Amino acid sequence: xxxxxxxxxxxxxxxxxxxxxxxxxxxxxxxxxxxxxxxxxxxxxxxxxxxxxxxxxxxxxxxxxxxxxxxxxxxxxxxxxxxxxxxxxxxxxxxxxxxxxxxxxxxxxxxxxxxxxxxxxxxxxxxxxxxxxxxxxxxxxxxxxxxxxxxxxxxxxxxxxxxxxxxxxxxxxxxxxxxxxxxxxxxxxxxxxxxxxxxxxxxxxxxxxxxxxxxxxxxxxxxxxxxxxxxxxxxxxxxxxxxxxxxxxxxxxxxxxxxxxxxxxxxxxxxxxxxxxxxxxxxxxxxxxxxxxxxxxxxxxxxxxxxxxxxxxxxxxxxxxxxxxxxxxxxxxxxxxxxxx
Amino acid sequence: xxxxxxxxxxxxxxxxxxxxxxxxxxxxxxxxxxxxxxxxxxxxxxxxxxxxxxxxxxxxxxxxxxxxxxxxxxxxxxxxxxxxxxxxxxxxxxxxxxxxxxxxxxxxxxxxxxxxxxxxxxxxxxxxxxxxxxxxxxxxxxxxxxxxxxxxxxxxxxxxxxxxxxxxxxxxxxxxxxxxxxxxxxxxxxxxx
Numbered sequence: 001x002x003x004x005x006x007x008x009x010x011x012x013x014x015x016x017x018x019x020x021x022x023x024x025x026x027x028x029x030x031x032x033x034x035x036x037x038x039x040x041x042x043x044x045x046x047x048x049x050x051x052x053x054x055x056x057x058x059x060x061x062x063x064x065x066x067x068x069x070x071x072x073x074x075x076x077x078x079x080x081x082x083x084x085x086x087x088x089x090x091x092x093x094x095x096x097x098x099x100x101x102x103x104x105x106x107x108x109x110x111x112x113x114x115x116x117x118x119x120x121x122x123x124x125x126x127x128x129x130x131x132x133x134x135x136x137x138x139x140x141x142x143x144x145x146x147x148x149x150x151x152x153x154x155x156x157x158x159x160x161x162x163x164x165x166x167x168x169x170x171x172x173x174x175x176x177x178x179x180x181x182x183x184x185x186x187x188x189x190x191x192x193x194x195x196x197x198x199x200x201x202x203x204x205x206x207x208x209x210x211x212x213x214x215x216x217x218x219x220x221x222x223x224x225x226x227x228x229x230x231x232x233x234x235x236x237x238x239x240x241x242x243x244x245x246x247x248x249x250x251x252x253x254x255x256x257x258x259x260x261x262x263x264x265x266x267x268x269x270x271x272x273x274x275x276x277x278x279x280x281x282x283x284x285x286x287x288x289x290x291x292x293x294x295x296x297x298x299x300x301x302x303x304x305x306x307x308x309x310x311x312x313x314x315x316x317x318x319x320x321x322x323x324x325x326x327x328x329x330x331x332x333x334x335x336x337x338x339x340x341x
Numbered sequence: 342x343x344x345x346x347x348x349x350x351x352x353x354x355x356x357x358x359x360x361x362x363x364x365x366x367x368x369x370x371x372x373x374x375x376x377x378x379x380x381x382x383x384x385x386x387x388x389x390x391x392x393x394x395x396x397x398x399x400x401x402x403x404x405x406x407x408x409x410x411x412x413x414x415x416x417x418x419x420x421x422x423x424x425x426x427x428x429x430x431x432x433x434x435x436x437x438x439x440x441x442x443x444x445x446x447x448x449x450x451x452x453x454x455x456x457x458x459x460x461x462x463x464x465x466x467x468x469x470x471x472x473x474x475x476x477x478x479x480x481x482x483x484x485x486x487x488x489x490x491x492x493x494x495x496x497x498x499x500x501x502x503x504x505x506x507x508x509x510x511x512x513x514x515x516x517x518x519x520x521x522x523x524x525x526x527x528x529x530x531x532x533x534x
Contacts, residue, residue, distance in 0.1 A: 112463055119471040126384070127478035129377060129486065170470070264481065 003271060006336040010266065016257035016333055023250045024191070027243055031198060034239065035080075038202055038232070039073030040064075042209055045225060046072060056224060076205060083197050088151040088190070095149040095303070098296035100140040101159060114138065117165055120174045121158060124181050127262045134158050134184060138165065141294070143287040144276045147303040148180035149189055156184040167279065168272055175259050175268035179305060182258025188251045192302060195247055199240035206236050248302055248323045253333050266334045276306045277327050363502045367510045370490040374514055377483040381517070384476040385436060389417050391472050392443070395465055413442055430520060437519070440476075443469055480517045487514045 044059045047068055051059075062068040109115040121136050134148075134156035144164040150156035158180045168176065183189065210233040213226050260266045280287060291297055291308050301307065307324035324330075328338060392413055416438045423432035494503055494510070503510045519527065 112467060115464070116467055119467065123471065123474045123478050126380065126475050127482055129373065129380075129482040262478075 003267070003274060003336070005339055006270070006331060007339055008267070009335040009337070012335070013257040013261040017254060017261070020250045020254040020257070024247065024254075027195075027247045027250070028191075031195060031240075031243055034236075035076070035198060035202060036073060038205060038236075039076045040070060041225070041228065041232070042072035042076075042205060043068070043070045045209060045212070045229070048225065076201065080198055080201055083201065084194060087193055087197055094296075095147070095157075095300060096137065096139075096159065098294050099159075101137045102140075104136050104138060113165055116170060117160065117173065117177075120170065121177050121181070124174065124178045124262055127178070128181050128185050130156075130181065130185060132156065134181065136160075138162055141290060143283070143290055143308065144168075144279050144306070145308065146176055146180055146305045147300055148183040149303065150184060151190050151193070153184065156181075158184075163279075164276070168275065171263075171265075171268040172272035172275065175263055175265075175272050176305060178259035178262040179255045179269065182255040182262070183251070183303070186251065186254055186258065188255065189303070191251065192244070192248060195240075195244050199244060202240060203237055206232055209233075245323055249325045252324050253330070256330055256334050260334050266336070269334055270331055270336045273306075273327060273330060280306065280308065360502060363499050364506065364510065367490070367493060367499070367503070370486065370493060371510075371512055374483065374486040374490055374512075377479070377486045380479045381476070381483055384472075384479045385420070388439065388443075388472045388476055389413070391468055392439070395468065398461070398465065413439060416442075429515070433517075433520070434523075437523070440473065443473055484516050484518075487516055490514065 040060065040063055043063050044056065047059045047062070048054065048056075054062075059068070063070045104114050104118055106115070106118060109118055117138070118136055122133065125133055130153055132153050134150070134153075135158070137157060137159035139159055139161045141161040142163040143161055144167060146158065146160040146164055148156065148158045158177060160176070160180075164176065165173065206229070209229050213229050256269060259269045263269070287308065302323045304324075307322060325333075332338075396413065416435045420432050420435035420439075423429075423435060490512075491514070493499055518524070
């Protein structure tokens with residue numbers, strides 16, 4: 001499969017960015033709505049144990065009109081805020097865990113290739129109008145992959161494997177770095193972290209509630225609340241996972257479009273994606289072993305440029321729950337449609 | 342009556358905060374453009390320094406470069422004088438002249454195989470590509486900034502805020518581009534073998 005198998009057109013990054021921005025807003029709104037809803041359910045549960053004779057509707061109404069203070073909702077909000085702050089301050093140190101990596105700067109670049117990599121990132125930083133130069137790391141690995149991290153422009157970093165640096169030409173490397181810098185300037189790391197933290201808190205709360213209901217000996221006249229809690233206990237994990245994955249795929253599309261925006265050219269990105277895909281297929285066994293040997297691979301999986309779980313026969317089973325869109329769809333979004341054979 | 346009053350107050354407060362929001366956004370867009378424009382200057386300056394040292398190095402191999410260095414310095418002076426007197430057109434023309442010399446330099450490298458092979462020259466070539474890229478991306482970032490600002494400024498509702506504070510918010514920025522006749526010439530230009 002090469003680029004000649006595709007109909008080429010110009011990548012309409014403005015529309016792509018707008019569409020995905022809208023999708024993101026939808027996901028975040030749904031997420032916050034679910035969060036508040038669960039908070040209110042907890043509050044109703046607590047309220048009912050104080051006033052056993054009040055009906056569900058009365059409790060809800062009292063909470064919504066603030067006649068009863070929704071303590072649980074507020075508490076959950078505070079908890080979310082604190083955990084987010086803690087996660088943001090710790091996060092950039094986690095991403096390189098387990099890899100054999102080193103930072104490059106203009107002074108420490110040993111070869112022309114390393115110097116070129118730094119130059120390419122600097123060029124894209126100028127194009128994106130970022131105020132800070134992200135740190136650039138090289139990971140000593142043969143597989144072709146890259147990721148970005150950092151919760152703000154200031155703490156941003158990009159990492160790229162040696163395999164990727166050696167096998168791509170200058171323009172392709174630039175497209176990949178533009179993709180990574182787009183993750184940084186779209187604040188994707190912040191966003192995915194927020195969703196991860198919030199869904200974890202959500203699941204803990206609903207679990208606590210579930211056990212509180214199950215081990216509650218009091219008889220209740222109204223069993224509707226119990227039913228809702230039991231259903232949520234099993235449905236909520238699914239909802240949060242689907243939302244998070246949808247968000248992650250949306251952000252990948254956005255970063256691809258952002259790469260086209262910065263380079264004003266969609267071909268290098270398409271070439272790079274195809275090259276990485278082919279390389280992963282050609283060396284599947286070798287790379288599965290190499291990814292497997294690297295510890296803590298799961299922290300990077302969602303932020304990789306290319307999702308390596310596709311080449312692993314065991315992991316590819318759950319491709320319906322994939323963090324990345326398929327290669328075809330990504331190429332189509334930047335203007336390359338597969339020719340019919 | 343009192344609920345009506347409260348609702349009116351809330352609406353006024355919301356409009357007020359929206360006003361402040363639009364004002365601040367426009368100011369930050371204007372400052373981003375100013376910064377991007379300085380970024381172009383920084384890249385132009387950087388390019389001049391890189392080319393000076395480049396030509397110094399290549400001079401040892403070819404006397405072709407003695408005149409080239411003079412050309413670059415002359416164009417640079419022209420650009421700086423134009424910048425000082427605020428003549429954007431002459432300045433852009435002079436800077437474009439330097440760009441042309443840069444691509445000529447790469448052609449010169451191609452003509453000398455042993456020169457082309459040396460590690461030093463490979464590094465220099467990377468340096469030229471990097472410098473030219475940075476300059477064009479700086480121009481692109483500037484134009485993107487102008488696009489964002491102009492679109493915001495001319496949007497419905499936002500335009501009302503601009504009309505309230507014209508001195509602070511109503512700026513006009515030129516897109517960075519080639520003059521009409523030059524872009525026509527570039528368009529018609531082809532390479533014949």
